[in-house]
Each structure stands twice: as structure tokens, then as C-alpha cells.
Amino acid sequence: MHYISKLTYYLVIILIILSINFFLPRAMPGDPLAYVLGENPDMPTRMTEEEREMRLAEYGLDKPLLEQYLNYMVGLSRGDLGCSIYYNTPVMDEILVRLKWTLLLTGTSTVIYMLLGIFLGAESAWARGKKKDTGSLITILTVSSFPTFFLGTLLAIFFAANLDLFPLGGARIIGASYANPFEKALDILHHLVLPAATLIIAHIGGTYLLMRNSMLSVLGADYILSARAKGLSERYIMNRHAIKNALLPVVTMAALTVQFMIIGTIFVEKVFAYPGVGNLLYDSVLRRDYPLLQGIFLFIAISVVIANFIADMTYLWLDPRVRDE
């Protein structure tokens, strides 16, 4: 029951986002045409009255607002996000060809940095005060305090330019023909290592630290004493009693920090010339490709909602108390 009401809640949120995406540009001051045409406000395009009307009709901007809205929604349901000014191709197509790379990059990085952060945080708490704990605490906090852009550049210079262990950029060798799927996967992985490592290192600190502290406070809880009183081993108590409780704040934080992951992805894709949506966003800002930008923002907003949905579901799954509220 809880899951269904959550799902409804998130569907409503997505609907609201889609509507904002429609109304916001129309509510902005200035000529809507300038917006869809990606004009530089300092050098407005000269147009006759006729040309203007033709253009407005072309974009459906002459119709009543409600009709425009309905058209927009119908268009969305067919995957129509308008046309890119720069590429002169459907926005949806431009995003979709890049989306798989971004999903691969952020997906892998998120899974790894979360799991690794949780694992190292738990291990650190377990060895509280010992060398292993202090060592990982200092190392992780130091490396993850570098800004993403700087860290990415550093890794690129060192591991790609100097040591030549990994490619400098891209997602695969362009125009390569592979003998088998395995070779292709290997090439993709080879290209993925540095950008993913950058994202992982840049984000692991928060998860690690939160997990460590959360674990430390859980280890002092009465129910842990209870578990010890049963004669259970410390390892068992850690795995079966402590971790699940300690994860709760980590899951909450993961949901609250998706936006940092998205920003990080933009920088990393830029540094490593990774052909993803982040890179496209960066370029589109410079090119004033508003329709494309709007489409990307829509995808970002939806992915934030989906990430929150996943976090919520995980929380529900972990904590029976919330389930029954």
C-alpha cells in the first residue's frame, strides 16, 4: 500500500515538472521567438511582421495557451521535445544517443562509490581508533576534498598522458571494429575507468564519513548490547544487526546529494570528452541551444525524481517502522 502511494506521489511530481518545463519559458519576459531561435539578446534577428508570424505558427506559438499545453503533452508522450537549434535534429534523438553513456558512467560510479563508501565506513567504525580507521579516514577525506574538475584533470595527466595506462578521453575507440563483443566491452571499460574513478573518488567521502559515524552510534545502541548478551560474535552482530540500522541515514543522504553527482558528471564528461549528456549540456549552454537545454533539464529533473524514488523505496525496504506509518 505504502509503495503504491509513494509511486503516485512521484508520478504527480513528474507531471508537475513537465508542466513547469512548459510554462516557465513562456512566463519569461521577452520574445518567445528569440528563445526558440536561440538568439543572442545583443543582436536580435531582424524579421518582417510576416516572417515573425510564420515562425510563430511553425512553433505553434500562435495558438491559445491551453492548446499549446495539450499539444506539448501529446508531443511529450510521443517523445517530441522539439528541435535543436544547433543540430537541427529532434532534441530527443540528440539526448538519447548520449544518454546510454551517461547512464553507464553515473550508474557504475554511483553503485561503486555507494557500496565502497558503505563498506569502508563500516570497516572503519569496526576498527574505530585503530590504525586502519585513522588511515582510511585521512586518506579518503583528503582525496575526496579535491574539486571534481581538478581531480579529473590530475588523473588524466598522470594515468593517461604520463603513464599511458588509459585513454585520455572518449567512450570507445572511434570507428573501431571489434572481433567479438568481449573486446568491445573491454574497450568501453578501458575508457570508463578514469572518468568513473574521478566520480567515485570525488563522492565517496560523504558516504564513507556518514556510514562510519552512523555505524559508530549504532554500535553504542542498546540492541547491540542485547545482541552481545546472546553470545553472538562481533562479526555477526556487525553484519546482521548494525549495518542495516546504520544504512538508514546513508540512504537519506544519497537521495539528497544526487544533484552533486549530476554536476560532477558534467565536469567529468567535459574533462574526458566523454560523449554523454553532461558534455552536451555544457556545449549547449555555450551555443544557446535553448530547446536542447530545456530537454536536458527535463531529463535531469526526472532522473533526480527517479533517484529519490529509489532511495525512498530502499528506505521503506530497510525500515519497517516507516512502512507502517
Place this chain on the structure above:
Amino acid sequence: MMMRISDLKTHFPTPDGIVRAVDTIDLSIRDTETFGLIGETGCGKTVLGLTIMRLLHPATTVEGEIIYKGQNLLEASEAEMRTIRGREIAIILQNPTTSLNPVMKVGEQIAEAIRLHQGLNKKDAAAKAVEMLDAVRIPSPSQRANEYPHEFSGGMKQRVMIAMGLACNPSFIIADEPTKGLDVTIKAQIVELMREMTERKAMLLITHDLSVARELCDRIALMYAGELVEYAPLKGIFESPLHPYTRGFLGSLPERGLVPIPGMSPSLIDFPDGCRFHPRCEHATEVCRREHPELVEFNAGHFVRCHHARS
């Protein structure tokens, strides 16, 4: 003799000084008796229980002897202790609400100890856990076993704690304030349950509720500022209390007018010189302020720590 504790001291080093939570305790508990340990909050009762279980932080200083079935628990290895905890000696911790893991099913919290100590497989241990829930009179036990602690009322959680403690049939039970915070009816039910379930076991019952102690205990000890000030068979305590603190405690029983003992219990870092109770004692004299009284046998089996003990 099930357990003999001698010269036991438990001290916590803290930034403010050494907290002498247990200082010094001697007592013996017989094979099937229920021994009541009574005292105001903060006098060291829980710490004594945790010291016996060896569940305190390693930085804690513990001295003396705790002989259980001929073995000194203070010299047992951690691995040995793990085979004793839950199987030989069980503790029913105070505060069921925080002592049950909120994200683990109640049945599983009972079954895990059974799996560990009795080597049953998952399924049999789960069945045994349901039996335990049934034994502590939890209605529809097989369904309740699959529920989480927050779905249980205070009294029901206390029953779960009892089931958890008794699951592996220990010979010695430490029950820490098992009736705290329960209303009168529920309290009476829990007392009845405890009586029944610990019939042929030794139990150290920690409580500050004299009416519960009167229902369950064979002998009672009063603890004040880390030490025992009086202990005797039940009758001795209720009919001829010797120590002013004991008399004060009896005076705080509902039928005797709920008169609280005046003053506050002392800090366990700096005890008053002489008798630790003297700042609150109406009978205190010069010698009480100067000399720490010894625990002496005033009548047969009736011990008291007071310069002016009288019946």
C-alpha cells in the same frame, strides 16, 4: 552455589575522574533462588549485571572474582564468554524498547540465539522461537514472530525480552528492571510470568520496585553507592530492616505512604567519607562521618553495613 561474587569492583575511568559504579560487592546466589538487588537509580545495579556478563567496554577496570559453577568469569576468554552468554547466563536488559533491534523481526531476534547455542537449523530455530513466544503468552505467536518490535506494546516487548533471555534455557538469569514503566495489571502479569519461567533457575532480579521484589525474591540486597548496605532473606528485610536506608526504602512503598528518602544519592566519583549514606541519615553520628562501616552478620543470614544497626 550458583554464583559467588567477591571483592568485586567496577570502575570507569572518565575525564571527570574514576566512576566507582561497583565498589565493593560480595554476594552469593544459590542454585534456584531469586536474589533481589534493590537500590535507587544510578547506584550501580545495571553495571553489576553487565560486569557479570562481561559486557562492559574493555577500558573498564574490573577487579575481584565472579565464580560461576567453579569458573572465574573475570578470567574467561572472550570466546569462552560467548559460549556462556545466552546459553549459561542470560541477561534481560532494562528498557525493552531500545534493547530490541527495530529493523529485525522479533522471531529472528529470538531464533538467532537458538541457532547459535543449540545448533538448530533456521527452520527449527524459528519454530522454537514461536514456542518461546507462546510460552511467554504472546497471542498468535507464529504471526507475531514475523512482526517488528514497534508493533508490540510495552508489556509485549517485555515478554519478548523474557522469551529472548530464556530461549536457550540458561541456568542463571539476570533480569534488569523487568517491570519498569508497566502499569499495575501488566506488571502483575509479568511478575507471574517471571515466577513461572524461572522456577528452577537462579535469578538476580534488579529492580527499584520493592513490591515486585516481595513477590519474587527469596533474598534481597540493598545497594547504595556501589556497595551492598544490607542483605537478608525476604522476611528479614520486610519485617526487621536494620539499615536506615532500607527503612527509608520501605517507607517509600505505596502502603507506607510513599515517603521518599530525603537528599540525593552521592556522586560515584567522590564518595562521602565514612558511611556513604551519612549525609542523608538521621541517625548519623561522629563515627559515621569518620569510619566506613563493614558489612556484618547481625542475625543469622542477615547482613548490614551500619555503625548503629538496630532492629
